[in-house]
Amino acid sequence: MWSTIDITMMSRAIMLARRGRYTTRPNPNVGCVIVDANGVIVGEGWHQRAGGPHAEVHAWRMAGDKARGATAYVTLEPCSHYGRTPPCANGLIAQGLKRVVIAMTDPNPQVAGRGIAMLQAAGIDVCSGLLADEARKLNPGFLSRMERGRPYVTVKLAASLDGKTALANGESKWITGPAAREDVQRLRALSCAVVTGIDTVLADDPSMNVRYQQLGYLQQQLDEDELIQPLRVVLDSRCRMPATARMLSLPGQTLLVSCQAYPAEFMRTLPANVQCLQLPDVAGRIDLSALLQYLATSCNSVLVEAGATLCGAFISNALADELVLYQAPKILGASGRNLLQLPQYQQLSDLPSLQLIEQRKVGVDNRLTLKLGD
Ligand SMILES: NC(=O)c1ccc[n+]([C@@H]2O[C@H](COP(=O)([O-])OP(=O)(O)OC[C@H]3O[C@@H](n4cnc5c(N)ncnc54)[C@H](OP(=O)(O)O)[C@@H]3O)[C@@H](O)[C@H]2O)c1
Structure with missing residues (x-):
C-alpha cells in the first residue's frame, strides 16, 4: 500500500517533528513534508512553538505555488479547529494539495477525525496510518493527556x-x-x-x-x-x-x-x-x-x-x-x-x-x- 517514497517522506517528517520536542509544549510535535509529482521535496517544516505556525503552514509557505497538485506527509492529522492559528485542513485545501498522507489521527477531541473528513469532503485523497507507531513515539505526553486525561x-x-x-x-x-x-x-x-x-x-x-x-x-x-x-x-x-x-x-x-x-x-x-x-x-x-x-x-x-x-x-x-x-x-x-x-x-x-x-x-x-x- 505504501511506496518507498511514502515511507521515506514520512520518515523525514517524523525526523523534522522531533526538532520541536523542547519547545512546542503543551502542543504536540508535528512534522510535514510536501512532495511534487516527481517525488521532489518542495516544502517542509515542523511545529516550533505553541502559538506559532503549525508544521503544515511552514511547509506550504516554503512550497508556494508548487503545493498545487502535490502530496503532503504529516505526522499528525491536520487540525480542524480555530485555536491560536486557523485550521490547517482548510489551508491544505486552499493550497490545492492533491493527496495528504497522515501517520496518525489526532486524539484531541477538538480534531479526532474531523481534519480528515474536511480534506476528504474537499476531494483530497487522504491515506492514514503510515509509520503510526513511530509517530506515536513523538508525543507520549500529549497522547497521554488526550487519551487518559x-x-x-x-x-x-x-x-x-x-x-x-x-x-x-x-x-x-x-x-x-x-x-x-x-x-x-x-x-x-x-x-x-x-x-x-x-x-x-x-x-x-x-x-x-x-x-x-x-x-x-x-x-x-x-x-x-x-x-x-x-x-x-x-x-x-x-x-x-x-x-x-x-x-x-x-x-x-x-x-x-x-x-x-x-x-x-x-x-x-x-x-x-x-x-x-x-x-x-x-x-x-x-x-x-x-x-x-x-x-x-x-x-x-x-x-x-x-x-x-x-x-x-x-x-x-x-x-x-x-x-x-x-x-x-x-x-x-x-x-x-x-x-x-x-x-x-x-x-x-x-x-x-x-x-x-x-x-x-x-x-x-x-x-x-x-x-x-x-
Ligand atoms: N537518589 C535520588 O535520585 C534522589 C532524588 C531526590 C531525593 N533524594 C533524597 O531522598 C531523600 C528524601 O526522600 P524521602 O523519601 O524522605 O522524601 P520525598 O520522597 O522527597 O518526599 C516525601 C514526602 O512527600 C510528601 N507527600 C505528599 N504527598 C505524598 C504522597 N501521595 N505520597 C508520598 N509522599 C507524599 C510527604 O510529606 P507530607 O506528608 O508532609 O506531605 C512525604 O513525606 C533526601 O535525602 C534526598 O537527598 C534522592
Missing part, C-alpha cells in the same frame, strides 16, 4: 550498584557523575513539570530548574531564550515548605500543593510566580490521581525527582509510566538508604511490572530506561 509520568532516580540512594546520614551529593547530572538537565528540559516531595526540599533545598550552561550538547540545538523552565511542583500535604527555600526565588513558576491552607503569614512572603493549590488527601497525603488530573490541564509530561517515599508512591499506585535509573559504579552498603518505599508485597506476581527498554552508558554511569505497567 493525565500526563506521561517519568520517575527519575540515581542509585549505587546496590540500589542505594544515599548514605545512612542522608549524604547523596553526588552519587552519579557530571555526565549523568547533565543528562538529568535534558530530561528536565523535556518535561512540562518537575514534581518533588517536601522531604527532598527539606533535605537538599534543590533548585529543580534547567540550567542552560549544563545542557551539554543540547546548547548547540537550542538557544537560551528558547528554553522553557518546567513548572516546579512540591508535594507538601502538611504545609512544611520553608519560606526560605531556594526554588521560591528562582525564575519560572512554582506550585506548592498541600491538603490544607498555608498560613496567611507564609502566603504573604511568596513572590508572584509561586502559586498554592489545595487537593484532597488519601490517608493524609496528597491524592496523586487528583494531582495528575490537575496537571493534565497544561502538562504533557511530568518528571518525578524525589526520594524513596514519593517515587515509591507513584510506582505503587500505578501512576508512573517510565523509570529512568542512573546506576553509579559505587557500593554504599546495607546501611544506605533504599531506592523505593513500596508496600510489603506477599508474592512476586504482585510486584510492579517493569520492562527494560534502553540501556546506555552516560559518562561513568549506566542509564536504564524501564517501562512500567503492562
Whole structure:
C-alpha cells in the first residue's frame, strides 16, 4: 500500500517533528513534508512553538505555488479547529494539495477525525496510518493527556550498584557523575513539570530548574531564550515548605500543593510566580490521581525527582509510566538508604511490572530506561 517514497517522506517528517520536542509544549510535535509529482521535496517544516505556525503552514509557505497538485506527509492529522492559528485542513485545501498522507489521527477531541473528513469532503485523497507507531513515539505526553486525561509520568532516580540512594546520614551529593547530572538537565528540559516531595526540599533545598550552561550538547540545538523552565511542583500535604527555600526565588513558576491552607503569614512572603493549590488527601497525603488530573490541564509530561517515599508512591499506585535509573559504579552498603518505599508485597506476581527498554552508558554511569505497567 505504501511506496518507498511514502515511507521515506514520512520518515523525514517524523525526523523534522522531533526538532520541536523542547519547545512546542503543551502542543504536540508535528512534522510535514510536501512532495511534487516527481517525488521532489518542495516544502517542509515542523511545529516550533505553541502559538506559532503549525508544521503544515511552514511547509506550504516554503512550497508556494508548487503545493498545487502535490502530496503532503504529516505526522499528525491536520487540525480542524480555530485555536491560536486557523485550521490547517482548510489551508491544505486552499493550497490545492492533491493527496495528504497522515501517520496518525489526532486524539484531541477538538480534531479526532474531523481534519480528515474536511480534506476528504474537499476531494483530497487522504491515506492514514503510515509509520503510526513511530509517530506515536513523538508525543507520549500529549497522547497521554488526550487519551487518559493525565500526563506521561517519568520517575527519575540515581542509585549505587546496590540500589542505594544515599548514605545512612542522608549524604547523596553526588552519587552519579557530571555526565549523568547533565543528562538529568535534558530530561528536565523535556518535561512540562518537575514534581518533588517536601522531604527532598527539606533535605537538599534543590533548585529543580534547567540550567542552560549544563545542557551539554543540547546548547548547540537550542538557544537560551528558547528554553522553557518546567513548572516546579512540591508535594507538601502538611504545609512544611520553608519560606526560605531556594526554588521560591528562582525564575519560572512554582506550585506548592498541600491538603490544607498555608498560613496567611507564609502566603504573604511568596513572590508572584509561586502559586498554592489545595487537593484532597488519601490517608493524609496528597491524592496523586487528583494531582495528575490537575496537571493534565497544561502538562504533557511530568518528571518525578524525589526520594524513596514519593517515587515509591507513584510506582505503587500505578501512576508512573517510565523509570529512568542512573546506576553509579559505587557500593554504599546495607546501611544506605533504599531506592523505593513500596508496600510489603506477599508474592512476586504482585510486584510492579517493569520492562527494560534502553540501556546506555552516560559518562561513568549506566542509564536504564524501564517501562512500567503492562
Ligand atoms: N537518589 C535520588 O535520585 C534522589 C532524588 C531526590 C531525593 N533524594 C533524597 O531522598 C531523600 C528524601 O526522600 P524521602 O523519601 O524522605 O522524601 P520525598 O520522597 O522527597 O518526599 C516525601 C514526602 O512527600 C510528601 N507527600 C505528599 N504527598 C505524598 C504522597 N501521595 N505520597 C508520598 N509522599 C507524599 C510527604 O510529606 P507530607 O506528608 O508532609 O506531605 C512525604 O513525606 C533526601 O535525602 C534526598 O537527598 C534522592
